[in-house]
Amino acid sequence: MATLIDTVAWVRLEGGRILCARPRGKDAFYIPGGKREGAETDLQTLVREVAEELTVAIRPDTVSHVGTYQAEAHAQAPGTQVRMACYAADYTGTLTASSEIEEVAWFGYADRDRVPPVDQVLFDDLHRDGLLR
Ligand SMILES: Nc1nc2c([nH]c(=O)n2[C@H]2C[C@H](O)[C@@H](COP(=O)(O)OP(=O)(O)OP(=O)(O)O)O2)c(=O)[nH]1
Numbered sequence: 079m080a081t082l083i084d085t086v087a088w089v090r091l092e093g094g095r096i097l098c099a100r101p102r103g104k105d106a107f108y109i110p111g112g113k114r115e116g117a118e119t120d121l122q123t124l125v126r127e128v129a130e131e132l133t134v135a136i137r138p139d140t141v142s143h144v145g146t147y148q149a150e151a152h153a154q155a156p157g158t159q160v161r162m163a164c165y166a167a168d169y170t171g172t173l174t175a176s177s178e179i180e181e182v183a184w185f186g187y188a189d190r191d192r193v194p195p196v197d198q199v200l201f202d203d204l205h206r207d208g209l210l211r
Contacts (some may be wrong), residue, residue: 083151083160086123087111088136088167089144089200094211095184096204097173098193099131102180106152107192109200111162120163131179134171141167145203152194162196186211 088110090097098107112127114120125136144164151160175182183189187205190198204210 081155081158082148083154083158084114085111085160085162086114086120086127087162087164088124088128089164089204090169091166091204091209092184094209095186096201096210098183098185098189099175099179100181100183101131102178104153104180106194107181107183107185107189108152108194109162109164109197111164120165124165124167128169131176132182133174133176134169137168137170141165145200147196147199149194149196149199151196160194160196162200164200 097110099110100107110128110131114123121138121141128134128136142165144166146161146163148159148161151158187201187210190201201210
């Protein structure tokens, strides 16, 4: 049976670039986020993952759905799909890589080949809409 990984992720765009992070031990950059735990809502997952990875607090009143994407998951058994519910949101605090994150970067559309397939579909949409340059 095909496996589906259920994730929530943060789309943070500034000046036409998107915030990406490379988790410790991984060879690709992801947009910040991760797997839902138990019965968490999308908002709860988003707030928890972003705090864990980047030590900042998502402002719940600013959260808006960008899109939900599905494709082959990165670094998983063949056939494993990831679904990523993506949200834009403002935050408070100072973006800082936590111990889970090896590198933070602001990617443009030219960096598309450095992110997993599911992120590439998101990059295409954001580029088409003039949000990612
Ligand atoms: N957060 C995030 N995960 C992504 C992206 N693209 C992508 O294929 N994934 C996959 C990789 C992982 O299998 C899963 C995210 O799980 P996670 O961040 O909670 O990681 P984890 O350490 O618990 O997972 P794992 O490596 O043990 O499988 O989604 C992305 O842009 N952001």
